[in-house]
Amino acid sequence: MSEEVPVIAIDGPSGSGKGTVSRAVAQALGWHFLDSGALYRLVALHGVAQGLDPSDEPAHARLAENMRIRFGTRPDGSEQVFLEGADVTRELRSEAAGSAASRVAAMPAVRNSLFSRQQRFAEAPGLVADGRDMGTIVFPHARLKIFLTATPEERARRRHKQLKDKGLDVSLPALSREIAERDARDAGRKVAPLKAAADAVVLDSTGLEVEEVVARVLRLARERFG
Numbered sequence: 001m002s003e004e005v006p007v008i009a010i011d012g013p014s015g016s017g018k019g020t021v022s023r024a025v026a027q028a029l030g031w032h033f034l035d036s037g038a039l040y041r042l043v044a045l046h047g048v049a050q051g052l053d054p055s056d057e058p059a060h061a062r063l064a065e066n067m068r069i070r071f072g073t074r075p076d077g078s079e080q081v082f083l084e085g086a087d088v089t090r091e092l093r094s095e096a097a098g099s100a101a102s103r104v105a106a107m108p109a110v111r112n113s114l115f116s117r118q119q120r121f122a123e124a125p126g127l128v129a130d131g132r133d134m135g136t137i138v139f140p141h142a143r144l145k146i147f148l149t150a151t152p153e154e155r156a157r158r159r160h161k162q163l164k165d166k167g168l169d170v171s172l173p174a175l176s177r178e179i180a181e182r183d184a185r186d187a188g189r190k191v192a193p194l195k196a197a198a199d200a201v202v203l204d205s206t207g208l209e210v211e212e213v214v215a216r217v218l219r220l221a222r223e224r225f226g
Contacts, residue, residue, distance in 0.1 A: 006031075006126040006225050008217070009135035012148035013194060014098065014182050015155025017205050017213060021148060022130035023079075024214045029128070029221065034121040035071075036131030036138070037101065039114050041092050042069055042083050044100035054103060061109035064117075095163065095170055095178055102182045105132070106189040126225075132186055135197035144224045146217060147196035150206040155179055 008025065012018040019035060026033035043064045052059050072080040081089045091097060104110055118138050121127055129138065135145035150158075156176040163170050186194040196202055201220060205213045 005122045005124055006144075007122055007139045007142040008126070008128045008144045008146070008221060009139045009142040009197070009200075010128065010130050010146045010148055010217070011132055011134050011136070011194070011196070011200070012146075013132075013155065013186065014179055015159040016148045016150050017158065017210060018130050018146075018148045020210055021205075021213050021217060022128045024210065025217050025221070026128035028214070028218055029126060031126035031128050032121055032123055034118060034127060034129040034131075034134075036114075036118055036129065036134060037098075038071070038081060038092060039064070039069075039118065040101040040105045040110070041097045042067060042081070042088070043110060043114075044104045045088055045091055045097055046083060047104070048100065054100070057107045057109050060104055060107060061113045064110045064113035090166070093163075093166060094168060095159075095175065099178060099182065102185050106185065106191065108191045111191055132194045133192040135200050136195065137192045140197070144220055145197045145200035146220070147200040147202045148213070149202065149204055152176070152179060152183070154206045 010018050010022045019037070023033055043060055046063045046067050047054070047060050050063070068084050070082040072082065074080050079089060080087060081092050115138065118129070121129065122139070129142070131138070135142055135147070156172060156179050159179065160170065160172045160175050203213060203216060
């Protein structure tokens, strides 16, 4: 990764809106976009498809290093993700995939396998990187780091609406429990725990519309990058 390439690192817990905000910021700037969470979800999905033991760290690390992935966009502007040539977009955004990805992300060998792969996304004119350790581990020299958060209740409500809109059936109480468990797992893991970088700008998006959060991030980007 060239240090000349500007990077905006946007981290935060599940349901904070960081994916939606990061995509919008990248589009507004005309920069590249990295959804690091999707990479861990893909490893988890691939592991299930291969029938791997969920605790088999070396096998998951090999998948992380060798899996064939492609990120695309449908004609309507929505995302499209391919794993080994198959469209897995719907499965990728399920709560089951998110929960499995949280477990896989706690494996040091998997994180090591994906580290350089993530850094290669940093190409001119710039990169907006969305994840949980973008500002602390993957891009520690990013000139703008955002830690996007919201109350647990707000995050559960958002995820519930998002999944409903995609035709996925999930109960709000179950989703709230899942998010709480994932928060604890992500914050408590020994490797790259979820936390705000010391130099990150913390943005609480509770009660804010996506457009308001995007505008704030773009304003910070103008201040940092001109």
